[in-house]
Amino acid sequence: MRVLLADHTAAAVTPGTTIDEGGIDALYASDHRLVRLNFVTTLDGAANGPDGRSGTINSPADHRGFAAMRRAADVLLIGAGTARAEGYGPARTPMVVVSTRAELPESARGPGVVLATTRASGAVEGGATWICGQERVDLATVVARARETFGPHVLCEGGPTLASELVAADLVDELALSWTPQLIGGGRGTHPRILDGTDVEVDLTCRHLLEEDGTLLGLWRVER
Numbered sequence: 001m002r003v004l005l006a007d008h009t010a011a012a013v014t015p016g017t018t019i020d021e022g023g024i025d026a027l028y029a030s031d032h033r034l035v036r037l038n039f040v041t042t043l044d045g046a047a048n049g050p051d052g053r054s055g056t057i058n059s060p061a062d063h064r065g066f067a068a069m070r071r072a073a074d075v076l077l078i079g080a081g082t083a084r085a086e087g088y089g090p091a092r093t094p095m096v097v098v099s100t101r102a103e104l105p106e107s108a109r110g111p112g113v114v115l116a117t118t119r120a121s122g123a124v125e126g127g128a129t130w131i132c133g134q135e136r137v138d139l140a141t142v143v144a145r146a147r148e149t150f151g152p153h154v155l156c157e158g159g160p161t162l163a164s165e166l167v168a169a170d171l172v173d174e175l176a177l178s179w180t181p182q183l184i185g186g187g188r189g190t191h192p193r194i195l196d197g198t199d200v201e202v203d204l205t206c207r208h209l210l211e212e213d214g215t216l217l218g219l220w221r222v223e224r
């Protein structure tokens with residue numbers, strides 16, 4: 001993976017050099033409080049492919065970044081829509097699924113997976129069920145509980161509805177975004193962008209840019 005740009009606070013890598021898995025891990029490592037969003041899009045900004053999943057728009061290079069971010073994280077945060085669309089299952093890293101419903105999507109049921117839901121869902125607090133709001137899940141509460149239970153580094157893998165709410169609530173510290181060399185076209189209803197819903201206005205500073213086989217992997221810090 002080729003380093004195009006890296007800031008001073010990142011691992012000791014020099015633009016123009018090639019890095020292996022160890023170098024990629026170092027660029028994504030963080031042991032302090034962090035909410036990082038990770039997405040992949042096509043060059044025209046689609047967050048999913050023709051089959052409605054992100055698996056058809058990612059690439060081996062994107063997967064290397066995705067895996068490094070998972071290794072770095074203490075807990076994954078995902079929306080139930082992504083769990084349903086992508087068939088998310090339990091992972092090595094604990095996972096919190098956000099939903100208004102009383103049950104986890106079927107694929108996500110298993111050890112290490114928590115449902116964060118609402119009182120209105122009828123679910124009961126306890127064990128792997130967290131009640132974090134009345135009609136809508138309060139994301140600040142979920143993030144705080146996820147940190148307290150699993151550790152400081154929260155990795156949100158989407159999707160666009162959850163991500164836009166997290167950004168709007170000023171809970172996101174970093175955005176990791178890969179662009180794969182494809183165009184999908186279509187409309188936003190079928191192919192959402194990475195934030196879909198709430199209006200936001202946020203400035204970002206680039207921490208690094210990497211390239212492999214035409215895929216670009218970027219990491220940005222949210223400016224406050």
Ligand SMILES: NC(=O)c1ccc[n+]([C@@H]2O[C@H](COP(=O)([O-])OP(=O)(O)OC[C@H]3O[C@@H](n4cnc5c(N)ncnc54)[C@H](OP(=O)(O)O)[C@@H]3O)[C@@H](O)[C@H]2O)c1
Nearest residue numbers: 039040047053054079080081082099100137158159161162
């Ligand atoms: N390109 C990428 O990197 C990437 C990453 C992830 C997803 N995607 C794509 O995004 C699409 C799915 O989009 P999406 O917007 O539906 O995904 P999403 O944000 O994962 O799911 C939305 C759902 O999450 C739950 N939710 C989110 N915020 C909530 C809150 N504050 N309180 C309660 N529930 C909340 C609700 O689930 P309930 O309906 O269960 O109440 C809501 O319907 C799929 O095509 C997927 O492939 C792409």
